[in-house]
Every structure is written in structure tokens, then in C-alpha cells.
Amino acid sequence: MSTITRGLRRIPALLTIAFLILITAYPLFWMFINSLKSNSDFLNNPSYALPEVWTWENYVTGWETANLSTTIVNSIIVTFPALILLVLFGTAAGYALEVLVFKGRGTILLLFLAGIMIPGQMIVLPLFTASFNIGITGSLLPLILIYTATGLPLTVFMMATYFRAIPxxxxxxxxxxxxxxxxxxxxxxxxxxxxxxLTVAIVQFFQIWNDLLFALIFAGQRKLNTIQVGLLNFSGEYGSINYGPLFAAICITVGGILVLYLVLNQQIIKGLAAGAVKG
Amino acid sequence: MKSVLGDRKAIVLLLTPALLVYTLIMLVPVLWSLGLTFFEGSPLGGFEFAGFDNFIRLFSDSAVWEALWFTIRYAILVTLFQVVLGYGLALLYNFVLRKSSVLVRTLVFFPVVLPTVAVSLLYQKIFQSAPTDGLVNELLVNVGLGSVDWLGAGTTAFVVIVIMDVWRSIGFYGILIFSGLLDIPDEIIESSRLDGASGFRLFRHIVLPMSLPIVFASFIFSINGTIKVFDSVFALTGGGPGDSTTPLTLYMYRTAFQYSDYGYGSTIALLLTMICLVVTLFIFRSSRRDITS
Known part of the structure; x- marks a missing residue:
């Protein structure tokens, strides 16, 4: 009897798990099947049905009209230099503040820490004014510098914590x-x-890659659009007439992250959790 | 030995780059923003000294209070769901699935790393009502309920925003709290099981008290993020319909970049910063009290 009751007891848990998997995976699956539908398919059939004809051209149209080759390159141009600067400066500062001994290091660490609280809105207007006056708003340089600076508080703090563990x-x-x-x-x-x-870089990669506020303001010109801004503009301009290509463009941006996640998932999960606890 | 660690050249060389970038791009702009609150205008149209006008306007501007009310409602509700549902998920991982939970954990975590814009556009489609019904309305129609214009009214749009943000962050809080539950020594749980505690009593008297630190950490992390909500609202509803789903962050963005009023924009940003500050200090104080009592 015990095996049967134990089996029955597990039913609620199994249902919960099935429900979890369903609500996480199904929207993504739904997005994928819709990326392969033609416009008439959208209007005539329920959205959960499989595509009548698998319209792979949607991916070509989506890639071209959403300007994805430019926006992806822009996002890469912004993200990786910022990550390199962030890791280099942040690790050096963490080392200086935790290993080296000098007066006022506690205060400086606290000063960095305070930056975690500051919302982007509180710094964006002076930064835009300054970039405008210097004449660099036509480039991606302001974004690289801003992501480096806004990532520093958490990075310095995390690195200092890691250095603390080393004699x-x-x-x-x-x-x-x-x-x-x-x-x-x-x-x-x-x-x-x-x-x-690696942990710090993972945390900051997603922060920078997925940022919208600074990107909207500093990458608003079409040639500077990052992937997030580009996708949003594409949806605004063509999203209400080109359903398939829009879904395809979303799938492409999600697919890139999926590949990264398939390779690094355990490091990503651990890294993001560590970023929260240390922050 | 202290002199070695007090290597001045090394301190200057290693600390200066970070401190310089941080000071120039974060600290100076914060002070500059404070200064802007006393002006009116924008870099294109020029600035004009306005005294305390912006602050007077802030207190009499009903849009500010609506945006603040939206921010508070959103922050409280989403934080609550994130921590409570995240706790439920962590219990599931730790006590039901145990070692076999890796696959579920990894899957449920995936939305966390997805770009907000992509998720928002996906949710627009899922909750769509025109020209054709999206997934949710199809489900409602099939069970005999009518279709709803989700993003066409403030209250339902709010529901969609909350559902979406909980959906994409729940895996994260599940992991965070799960890692806290892992820190509870197995012997304690085993010995209380032998003492006859099980199910809810085990949870109430052993698991919950021992996981309070991580619950507090999650709570702080969550509220610090939800108060600053911008991306998901901007991409999902754009603050609409009307201003009905406009948080403070978005109201500030519009004031500065659509109405070119940097001075008033900075004043709203200052209000937002003060709220972040107060909430953080409040949580730290109350958590300290809990630990000492």
C-alpha cells in the first residue's frame, strides 16, 4: 500500500511541475510556431495551430527589415569594450580597496556601494547634456562609458568580497x-x-545587453540602434502588418541568448544569484 | 609588513581608473542633476533659473502622484509575488524534487536572461485582442468567457505587466531562495523529523526561521528593482492607455525627452532617488531589528 499512497501523494507535486514546465516553455514554443506563419495564416487560424505552410522566409524578412545585422553589431561594439573595462577597472579597484592598506578605503568602498541604489534617471540628463556638448552623441562611445560606470558599484563590491577570502x-x-x-x-x-x-562578467553582460533606458537615449539614431532599441522600433513600425517577420525577429534575439544559455547555464544561474546576494 | 601593502604607487595606479570613471559618470551627474532641479529648459533650448518652481510643480502635479501610486502598487505586488512564489518554487526544488531538480531549475530560470524587449513583444502578442485574438483570449473564448481587450484598459494592462514581470523573474527568486535553503544543515531537518515534526510544522518552526536571512536579501533585491521598473512597462504598454500604466521612471523620461524639460525631469528623478534611499534604509533598519530581537 505504501508505494501506492506514496505515488498518489506525489500527484500534486507532479502536476505543479508539469504546470511550471508548461507556462515556461509553451510561450516560447508558441512564439516559434508563429514565427513560421504567413499573414493569412494568422488571420484565419487559431494562434496555437501549427503553421499551414512553414514560411522560413519570415526569418530573412525579419532579419532585413529589423535591421538586425546593424543592431547586433552595435550591441556587440557596446557590450564587449564596456565589459573589458568594467572587469579590469573593477577588479583593480576591488584589490586596491580590500588587499592594500590606506586611509579612507572604507569610505571609498561605501561611496561605490551607494551607486547601486542610484536610478539611471538621476544621471542620464547631465550625461546627455555633456555628451551633446562634447559632440559624441553621434557615436556609441557614451554608451560604452556609461555601462562601464554604472556597472562599477556592483563589480567593485563583488570583487572586494572575493578578495577578502584570500589571505x-x-x-x-x-x-x-x-x-x-x-x-x-x-x-x-x-x-x-x-x-x-567570469561571474561578474556574466552578471554585467545581461545588464548591458538587455538595457533599454540608456540605449533609447544614446542609441536612438537608426545607425546606432542597439538590438533592444532596434527590435522595439521594428515592432512599432512594421509589427502590426508583418506578424511573421516580427515573431521571427524576436525568435532570433531570443535564440542568441538561448545558445549562450545552453553552453553556460549553470555558471549563469550561479553568477546571477551571487550578484544578488553580494549586492 | 604593513608598508608593503601600503604601496602608494600601486594604490593610485589600481584605484584611479575606476574612481575616475565612477566619479565623472555617476557622482558628478548626480550633483549636476540636483542643480538642474532649480532650472527650466533643455540643452537645445537653453536653461533658465526657476528657483523652487519645479518643486512647487512637483507637489501640485497630479500626474506625479498617479505615477507614484502606480510605482508603489507595482513594486509591492510584484515584490510580494516574486518572494512568495519564489519561496514556493525553492521549497519544491529542495524538498520535492531534490537532486533531480536541475532540469526544472534550468528551464524555469531561462526567461530571466531573456531581453525585456523580446519578452514584452511576446506578451503583447499573447494578450492581443485585435485584429485576431492572442493565446490568452483564445483560451478564454474556448472555455466560454468573452475575449478581453487586455492592453486597452489601465487595470487589465496592469495585470498583464505584473504577470509578465513575475513570469520572467520567478526562476531567479526560486534559485536565490533555494540556495538559502541548501545552507540549512541536513542534520537539523533530519533530527526534527525524528522528533515528529513534518509537513507544515517542519516548515513553520525550522525551515522558515532558518531561511529568513535569504528572504530578506531577496526582498531587498526585489524592491530595489521593482521601484525602478522601466524597460518592461516601456516596451509592453508604453505607459498607456493614456497615462494609466506610467511609473515615475517613465514619467521622468517623457518629461525630459518628449517635453524637453530637463529641470522638471531632474526633479522627478530626485523624488525617485529619495524613494529608493528611504526604502533601502527602512528595510535595513527593520531587518536589523528582527535579527537582534
Missing amino acids: REIFEASTIDGASMTRAFFSIGMPMMRNAI
Whole structure:
């Protein structure tokens, strides 16, 4: 009897799990089948039906009309330089604030920490004014700098926390051979932080890649559109007449992230959770 | 030994880049924004000193209070769902699925990393009512209820925003709280099971108290994000219909970039920043009290 009752007992749990899988995966599956439908298919058949004809051309039309090759390149041009600067500056500052000893380091760490609270709206107007006056609003440079700066508070704080776990003697010992603390940072600190850097980079990658507020303001010109702004504009201009290509464009942006997720899912999950706890 | 760690050249070299970028791009603009609250205008049209006009306007502007009310409703509701449902998910992972939960965890987490714009456009389609019904309306019609113009009215649009943001973040809170539950030593749970505690009593007296720290952490993280909600609302409803789903962040964006009023925009941004500050301090104080009592 015990196996039967135990089996019955598991039914609510199994139903919950089935429900979870359904509500997570089905919208994405639904999005995919709709990306393959023609316009008449949309108007004549229920949305949950499979496509009458598998219209793969939607992907070509979507790619071209949504300007995806430009917007994806723009997003890459912005994201990776910002990530590199962020990791380099953030790790160095974390090391300086946690390993090295000087007056006022607690205050500076606190100053960085305060930045986590500041909403983007509080800095965006002066930044736009300044970029406009300097004459760099026609390039992606402001976005690279802004993402570097806005990512620093969390990055510095996380790196400082990771450095705290490493005994200082390791760094001190290296100086016996005559290395400076700067050398010790590059030859010992950075390599030891490999995993931490990967975690930080993952957290910041999604922040930057998915950002909309700064991108709307600094990448509003068509040639500067990042993938998020480009997709939104595409939906506004053509979304109400080109259903299939719009779904296809959404699928492409989701698909890129899916590939990344298939490769790195456990690191991504751990990284984002660590970012929240440390923040 | 202290002199080695006090290497001045290294401190300057390693700290300066980050501090410089952070100061120039975050701290200075914050102060600059504070200054802007006393002006009217934009960089294109020029600025004019306005004294306290912006603040007087802020307190008498009904749109601000509506936006604030939207922000509060949204933040409280979404934070509550994120933490409570996330807790439920974590319990499921930890006590029901146990070691076999990796696959479900990984799947449910996936929406977390998706671009907000893509998810918003998907939800527009799922809750669509014209020219054809989307998925949700088809379901409603098939069970005999009528179709609803979800994004055509403020209250239903609010429901869609909340559903969407809970959908795309729940996997994250599930993992976050799950990692807290993992920290509860197995021996404690086993020994209380031997003492006869099970089901709800085990949860009420052992699991819940021991997971309070992570619940607080999730709560802080969640409210800090929901108060600043912008992307999902902007992409899903654009604040509409009318202004009915406009949070403070979006009202500030419109004031500055559609009506070119940087001064008043900064004043709204300041209000938003003050709210973030107050909420964070409030949570920190109340959590400290809970731990000491």
C-alpha cells in the first residue's frame, strides 16, 4: 500500500511541475510556431495551430527589415569594450580597496556601494547634456562609458568580497622577490580571480545587453540602434502588418541568448544569484 | 609588513581608473542633476533659473502622484509575488524534487536572461485582442468567457505587466531562495523529523526561521528593482492607455525627452532617488531589528 499512497501523494507535486514546465516553455514554443506563419495564416487560424505552410522566409524578412545585422553589431561594439573595462577597472579597484592598506578605503568602498541604489534617471540628463556638448552623441562611445560606470558599484563590491577570502600573506610574499603590489595584482590577483571575473562578467553582460533606458537615449539614431532599441522600433513600425517577420525577429534575439544559455547555464544561474546576494 | 601593502604607487595606479570613471559618470551627474532641479529648459533650448518652481510643480502635479501610486502598487505586488512564489518554487526544488531538480531549475530560470524587449513583444502578442485574438483570449473564448481587450484598459494592462514581470523573474527568486535553503544543515531537518515534526510544522518552526536571512536579501533585491521598473512597462504598454500604466521612471523620461524639460525631469528623478534611499534604509533598519530581537 505504501508505494501506492506514496505515488498518489506525489500527484500534486507532479502536476505543479508539469504546470511550471508548461507556462515556461509553451510561450516560447508558441512564439516559434508563429514565427513560421504567413499573414493569412494568422488571420484565419487559431494562434496555437501549427503553421499551414512553414514560411522560413519570415526569418530573412525579419532579419532585413529589423535591421538586425546593424543592431547586433552595435550591441556587440557596446557590450564587449564596456565589459573589458568594467572587469579590469573593477577588479583593480576591488584589490586596491580590500588587499592594500590606506586611509579612507572604507569610505571609498561605501561611496561605490551607494551607486547601486542610484536610478539611471538621476544621471542620464547631465550625461546627455555633456555628451551633446562634447559632440559624441553621434557615436556609441557614451554608451560604452556609461555601462562601464554604472556597472562599477556592483563589480567593485563583488570583487572586494572575493578578495577578502584570500589571505594577504600571498600578496605580501610575492613582494619578497622584489615585485611591486601592482605586479602582484596582475601576476597573482587577476589569475586567482578567474572564476570571480567570469561571474561578474556574466552578471554585467545581461545588464548591458538587455538595457533599454540608456540605449533609447544614446542609441536612438537608426545607425546606432542597439538590438533592444532596434527590435522595439521594428515592432512599432512594421509589427502590426508583418506578424511573421516580427515573431521571427524576436525568435532570433531570443535564440542568441538561448545558445549562450545552453553552453553556460549553470555558471549563469550561479553568477546571477551571487550578484544578488553580494549586492 | 604593513608598508608593503601600503604601496602608494600601486594604490593610485589600481584605484584611479575606476574612481575616475565612477566619479565623472555617476557622482558628478548626480550633483549636476540636483542643480538642474532649480532650472527650466533643455540643452537645445537653453536653461533658465526657476528657483523652487519645479518643486512647487512637483507637489501640485497630479500626474506625479498617479505615477507614484502606480510605482508603489507595482513594486509591492510584484515584490510580494516574486518572494512568495519564489519561496514556493525553492521549497519544491529542495524538498520535492531534490537532486533531480536541475532540469526544472534550468528551464524555469531561462526567461530571466531573456531581453525585456523580446519578452514584452511576446506578451503583447499573447494578450492581443485585435485584429485576431492572442493565446490568452483564445483560451478564454474556448472555455466560454468573452475575449478581453487586455492592453486597452489601465487595470487589465496592469495585470498583464505584473504577470509578465513575475513570469520572467520567478526562476531567479526560486534559485536565490533555494540556495538559502541548501545552507540549512541536513542534520537539523533530519533530527526534527525524528522528533515528529513534518509537513507544515517542519516548515513553520525550522525551515522558515532558518531561511529568513535569504528572504530578506531577496526582498531587498526585489524592491530595489521593482521601484525602478522601466524597460518592461516601456516596451509592453508604453505607459498607456493614456497615462494609466506610467511609473515615475517613465514619467521622468517623457518629461525630459518628449517635453524637453530637463529641470522638471531632474526633479522627478530626485523624488525617485529619495524613494529608493528611504526604502533601502527602512528595510535595513527593520531587518536589523528582527535579527537582534
